[in-house]
């Protein structure tokens with residue numbers, strides 16, 4: 001049987017959730033489990049994250065899956081509802097919504113009694129310069145005053161465009177957020193994703209919304225998970241299915257992109273882009289065997305890669321770590337010109353999954 005495997009370490013998830021608790025002790029934690037828990041498998045992750053105060057997802061279908069799995073915590077739809085017919089379902093299932101534009105506000109007001117009867121909170125989104133979703137500064141205070149007058153329990157919500165970097169927009173976003181929060185006081189607030197949880201302890205307010213840090217990948221380009229005291233949750237492995245040697249001047253794989261400058265021992269590993277292992281690698285990529293890193297050689301194919309094993313102690317069936325403990329997903333992402341988030345989310349369902 002093909003042995004490509006995604007291991008999910010529940011204790012690492014719990015460790016990372018505890019890191020959020022340490023960093024933001026007075027805020028409630030909305031664990032972001034959208035996109036199948038960032039590709040980790042929502043069912044297994046919910047079990048490990050059950051101490052969260054709430055969950056955050058991108059759409060109703062994701063929220064209903066959480067309810068079907070039996071979890072009763074509050075759930076926030078971070079983009080709100082996509083059509084008015086979702087409103088009765090949301091209310092029936094005790095799901096909280098973001099409102100980020102006028103049409104959603106009208107839909108919410110049309111369901112005012114039922115929504116408020118369930119004491120559901122409304123997350124009112126400020127567009128402070130990211131310019132994706134939200135009401136602009138000059139409009140949002142009226143929206144909040146109106147909602148409060150209609151009896152809604154509001155939370156001011158905002159998302160940073162550059163929480164992972166020192167960017168001049170950060171100060172402007174914070175200025176706008178604080179202005180709205182003060183002018184509409186009393187008003188609950190939430191603006192911190194993983195990077196902002198680390199970077200802005202003074203902005204944790206009522207709810208923090210950690211995503212990537214729960215899964216043990218770094219939100220910062222210049223900080224590793226070791227710097228941040230996080231543990232990798234996913235370990236992605238495959239096995240050696242053939243051993244080969246090539247002589248200087250020979251090449252391996254499609255396109256014959258690498259010509260060996262000296263004799264080389266190769267192992268063929270049963271993993272490829274059909275599993276979600278990235279193909280591009282503008283920079284040299286590596287895998288790990290027993291804690292030791294070694295080069296990927298030539299092109300990644302749909303089902304196979306070649307790695308160098310000269311002077312390594314390997315055999316058929318030896319397990320190769322594509323990312324996980326030794327070879328961090330963030331490093332694989334960097335070599336591929338992307339971010340850990342993308343590699344984690346875009347795994348296919350071909351590798352088998354095992355929860356530890």
Ligand SMILES: Cc1ncc(COP(=O)(O)O)c(C=O)c1O
Pocket residue numbers: 032078159192193194195209210211212213219
């Ligand atoms: C509104 C919102 N909050 C929080 C998060 C979590 O972000 P991160 O995974 O960087 O912690 C996201 C993720 O995209 C988001 O869209």
